[in-house]
Amino acid sequence: MASSEPIMSWPRLLSQRRFPDQQLPPTSAAPVRGAFVADYDRVVFSSAFRRLQRKTQVMPLPETDFVHTRLTHSLETAVVGRSLGRLAARHLMEADAALAEQLPNFDQDCGDIVAAACLAHDIGNPPFGHSGEDAISSYFLSAAAAPFLEQLSAAEVADLQHFEGNAAGFRILTHTYAAHSTGTAGLGLTYATLGAFTKYPKPSLVADAARTGGASEKKYGHFQSESARFQHVAAALGLLAKDAANGFYHRHPLAFLVEAADDLCYRIIDFEDGLKLGLIAPETGLPLLKRMLNDPAGRVGSVQWHDWREELGYIRARLIGKLVAELATLFAHHAPAILRGQYDQSLIKELSCWADLQEVQRLSINQLYRSRPVLEIEAAGFEVLGGLLDAFLTAIFDASQGHRSRKLLLLLPEQFRAEGHQAGVSAYEKILLLTDFVAGMTDQNALSLYKTIKGIELPKGF
Structure with missing residues (x-):
């Protein structure tokens, strides 16, 4: 007998419909780009995204080439998110032949959705x-x-x-200003990308009885002005409700990967900026990053470094690759529970090096952010x-x-x-x-x- 337990459906979660149900012109030609690649491109060419190049990530108005702005952070997060999405989806396809048959491009689509959502994840953040x-x-x-x-x-x-930058971002992606109406809403992104973008699928005020204390409830994802829009997106995607009447839902599964990509990039790369700026001592920072790599004893590298900064970039690249692989495995493991709304934790907290990542964060707070x-x-x-x-x-x-x-x-x-x-x-x-x-x-x-x-002045x- 089939289970009556509510569950989210991957085909519905990967909806290519564009908000708000735009009619596509009929054509017999195959599209040059997939729907989710087009989402990515629409974000890139938006004026709100372009302005991120002059918004501070950590260091104010940086004059050096190696310090990140909101724009470079968003680009790097999108790259990590694409790899994370594809690898996690590939694990799911390997474990479920029916999924692979039903959605043959599942891994590519998941990677493209996560990349587009990651690219936009800071688009609503103020200066x-x-x-x-x-x-x-x-x-x-x-x-x-x-x-x-x-x-x-x-x-x-x-x-x-x-005030919440995530809610401001959802407003930017879906809002059309009456003075400049073009007949579409916001950037006209797919429902799938809007769902993955929304890491906190709730309004600013919710009843205490509906709260579960999960990671998706730390902040909120839409203003009251966009409540009806978000509920429309959630219903189209088949997101499970916690309190549907008040716009409070379980996350789109791919939002966990967007969150993980952002967590990984800002923790590791902000820390790298702190090292390069001389705010965190290399004799403290490099051994900590190497410890997270957990290389076998006696491993001999094949590259000779001119200085510790070159080595730092190599360590950072290897470490992100290692953690992406581990996060993808964790997501695949939790995916059945996520689809049933039974898992709501930050994946990064389950990494084997979580204690070291907390130390990275402590050093960043004390020596960089302060x-x-x-x-x-x-x-x-x-x-x-x-x-x-x-x-x-x-x-x-x-x-x-x-x-x-x-x-x-x-x-x-x-x-x-x-x-x-x-x-x-x-x-x-x-x-x-x-x-x-x-x-x-x-x-x-x-x-x-x-x-x-x-x-x-x-x-x-x-």
């Missing part, structure tokens, strides 16, 4: 590094913001007071982002529309102005539109605009 989200949240928790939040629901307030340049730009981010939000919100909600308010509103691009949208825009949507603008800025643009509106050329 000024890891504290950009905290800076926006802090402003909306302040007394200055209180008057602007009076008309909002508790869930809408939670979206702003616990270094003076990082703390300085993060502190500046609080002033700049908070200052921009306060100035523009004051103008937006200025009932008298004085001269200063009108001048400030004219500085906003048309698609972020409430008056460019349909009548009756809510206070929540007005605030979100401004937050879209501020969070989407690069570090330099945010700083330059802040200086301009505060009268600290005139635009160049004046």
